[in-house]
Amino acid sequence: MFDNLTSRLNDSFKKIRGHGRLTESNIQETLREVRMALLEADVALPVVTAFVDDVRARALGREVEKSLTPGQALVKIVNDELKAIMGGKHEKLSLACQPPAVILMAGLQGAGKTTTVAKLARWLKENEKKSTLVVSADVYRPAAIEQLQTLAGEVKAEFFPSNPSQKPVDIALAALEHARKKYMDVVIVDTAGRLHIDEAMMDEIKQVHAAIKPIETLFVVDSMTGQDAANTAKAFHDALPLTGVILTKTDGDARGGAALSIRHITGKPIKFMGVGEKTAELELFHPDRLASRILGMGDVLSLIEEVERKMDKEKAEKLANKIHKGKAFTLEDYRDQLLQIKSMGGMMAMLDKLPGMGNVPQSVKEKVNDREMFQQLAMIDSMTVKERKSPDIINPSRKNRIANGSGTGLQELNQMLKQFEQMQKMMKKLKGGNLMNMMRGMKGAMGRQRMPM
Numbered sequence: 001m002f003d004n005l006t007s008r009l010n011d012s013f014k015k016i017r018g019h020g021r022l023t024e025s026n027i028q029e030t031l032r033e034v035r036m037a038l039l040e041a042d043v044a045l046p047v048v049t050a051f052v053d054d055v056r057a058r059a060l061g062r063e064v065e066k067s068l069t070p071g072q073a074l075v076k077i078v079n080d081e082l083k084a085i086m087g088g089k090h091e092k093l094s095l096a097c098q099p100p101a102v103i104l105m106a107g108l109q110g111a112g113k114t115t116t117v118a119k120l121a122r123w124l125k126e127n128e129k130k131s132t133l134v135v136s137a138d139v140y141r142p143a144a145i146e147q148l149q150t151l152a153g154e155v156k157a158e159f160f161p162s163n164p165s166q167k168p169v170d171i172a173l174a175a176l177e178h179a180r181k182k183y184m185d186v187v188i189v190d191t192a193g194r195l196h197i198d199e200a201m202m203d204e205i206k207q208v209h210a211a212i213k214p215i216e217t218l219f220v221v222d223s224m225t226g227q228d229a230a231n232t233a234k235a236f237h238d239a240l241p242l243t244g245v246i247l248t249k250t251d252g253d254a255r256g257g258a259a260l261s262i263r264h265i266t267g268k269p270i271k272f273m274g275v276g277e278k279t280a281e282l283e284l285f286h287p288d289r290l291a292s293r294i295l296g297m298g299d300v301l302s303l304i305e306e307v308e309r310k311m312d313k314e315k316a317e318k319l320a321n322k323i324h325k326g327k328a329f330t331l332e333d334y335r336d337q338l339l340q341i342k343s344m345g346g347m348m349a350m351l352d353k354l355p356g357m358g359n360v361p362q363s364v365k366e367k368v369n370d371r372e373m374f375q376q377l378a379m380i381d382s383m384t385v386k387e388r389k390s391p392d393i394i395n396p397s398r399k400n401r402i403a404n405g406s407g408t409g410l411q412e413l414n415q416m417l418k419q420f421e422q423m424q425k426m427m428k429k430l431k432g433g434n435l436m437n438m439m440r441g442m443k444g445a446m447g448r449q450r451m452p453m
Contacts, residue, residue, distance in 0.1 A: 005256055006294055008037035013075055027059050027074065034078070042226030042257030047085060047264045054081050079291050085260060086287035091269040094243065097215050100133070100179040100187045104212065106205055106236055107220035109193035112248035114144060116220050116274060117190045118151035119282035120246075123272075125157065130185040135160040135175035137168035137208060138192040148190055155279050158184065168192065168204055169211045176212055189214070197232065202239045209240060216243045218271065223247040223258040230261035237266045244271040247285070251275050259290065329427040331388040334420050335380045338373055376416045378406035391417065 012033035016026055031052050038048045058077045083089075095101040103120070107113045117134055124130040134152050138144040145162055152159035160175040172189050179187045191208060194201045209217065219236050221229040233245055245262050250273045262270055270285040380388060382405035387394055394402070394417070403413050 005037055005041040008040065009034060009078070009295060012037065016074055024060055027056065030074065031056055038260070041260070044227040044230050044257070044261040044265060047230075047261045050264065051081055051085055054084075075295060079295055082260070082291035082294055083287045085264050086285075086290060087263045087269045088287055090284055090286045091244065091271060093271060094215055095128070095130070095186065100176065100184045101216070102176060102212050102214040103186060103188045103216040103218060104205075104209055104214035105188065105190050105218055105220055106240060106242075107193055108196070108222075108232060109141065111193065111220045111222045112274060113193055113220040114138070114148050114190055115151065115277070115279070116246055116248060116272075116282070117148060117188050118155050118157070119274060119279050120272070121152065121157035121186075121188055122155035122279050123282050124186055125155070131158070131183075132186045132188060133158045133160055133175060133179045133182070133184045134188045134190065135171060136162055136190045137171045138190055139164040139166060139168060139171075140192045144190075144192075151279065158182070169207050172208050172212045187212075197235050205240065217241060218244050218246050219268070220246045220248060221258065221262075223250045223256070223273070226257040227261050229258035230265040233262050233266045233268070237268060242266065242268050244269050246270070246272045246274065248274040251281075256294070259285075263287075329424045331380050331383065331391055331420060332385075334423055335377065335388070337423075338377055338380075342373065342377075375406070375408055375412055376419075379403075379408060379413055379416055382406040391420065 012030050016030050034055070035048055035052050038051065039045070043051075055074075055077055058081070059074055093103075105113055105117055105120075114136070121132040121134050124132050134148060134157050136145045136148040139162070145164070149159050149161070160178055162171040162175075168191065175189065176187055189208065189212065191205050192201070217240055219233050219240075219242050221233055223229060225232070229247075233242070236242060245266070245268055247258060247262075247270055250256075250259070259270065259273070262268070272282055273285050275281045275283050379402055382402045383394075387398060387402075399410055399413055403410050406413075
């Protein structure tokens with residue numbers, strides 16, 4: 001997300017290097033390019049205008065700090081204003097009420113609403129330890145109810161059955177009553193979407209809202225629709241008392257216009273964003289962290305939190321103790337590390353959160369993909385237990401068997417074994433011997449991080 005915007009902004013900031021102070025003349029060209037970069041990212045025009053005006057006013061109205069170059073000072077101002085237009089800080093779900101807390105999901109057809117219901121149920125279970133009931137009040141889309149039932153089973157949320165012959169209000173009320181009897185913490189109601197906003201759709205969801213009185217009314221919107229997402233969110237907000245927004249498909253949106261427009265236009269916070277198709281791929285929306293990613297400074301805090309949340313801590317500690325005692329790092333250990341990376345969305349998802357990635361050429365980024373990781377896992381899975389523990393015994397005959405069994409070639413296998421040897425050497429030098437300690441070390445350095453210019 002934001003790849004193009006990050007690249008354009010970094011290019012525009014380079015033009016102000018070498019100046020002793022910020023003046024109207026030397027920031028005019030930079031801000032013109034910032035404006036074009038935002039428009040190309042499909043940010044709504046009123047948002048772009050307000051943003052550029054605010055940056056100009058602050059840049060011309062402040063003394064450049066002695067520790068910063070003019071370029072660094074402007075980056076800091078832009079960073080602050082990006083955070084401001086996206087809401088400043090993360091706003092949590094409001095669940096402080098007599099259980100069950102009711103969450104009503106609204107949105108257009110195709111935005112990923114039903115999948116998001118399952119993602120949210122999983123997030124509530126894993127992060128808030130809440131028991132959740134999900135129900136579909138979508139009696140129009142074929143197989144909508146069955147889809148939610150399948151997803152509910154996947155995320156281990158309770159599913160309340162419904163059928164197309166029922167009225168949406170009756171379905172929602174029955175689910176709420178069931179949740180009360182079962183002492184459930186949260187009820188998530190999935191509503192029908194349409195291909196466009198229409199009066200009948202709005203009247204129906206207003207009736208459901210009035211009947212169940214949700215504590216959260218979340219608008220689910222496809223981020224790839226750009227500023228249209230913000231305009232649609234406003235139309236829904238005019239009809240419903242929205243409490244927040246969930247952006248979907250952000251992994252496929254290189255522009256980011258929706259994320260930068262919605263809060264300004266609707267006044268409602270973005271609370272989550274979907275970063276992939278899997279039910280685990282839902283992240284909290286942190287304006288400060290996203291602003292940092294837009295400016296190419298990474299999002300190490302989110303990466304650390306993800307590592308700490310998804311890493312198998314027991315395996316990590318065992319590996320740490322093993323390396324600490326001087327025992328060999330094996331291909332089985334290497335396989336575990338690859339699986340950990342896979343569980344966090346793959347290598348590119350992790351690299352995108354590291355500082356400086358915004359300055360890496362796109363041609364280089366494209367060479368980093370997860371295909372090689374999957375190949376390596378296939379190779380290791382094609383080995384015997386003895387080969388994984390003692391890679392030195394892998395002779396040419398064994399290599400041929402492993403390559404054939406994994407659908408790869410000898411060149412790829414030799415390359416993997418070479419990378420493994422490098423990993424072995426690194427593990428000997430790495431205190432603690434695991435990714436968790438590496439991440440914690442990065443977290444400690446965050447307080448000393450400066451703006452890159």
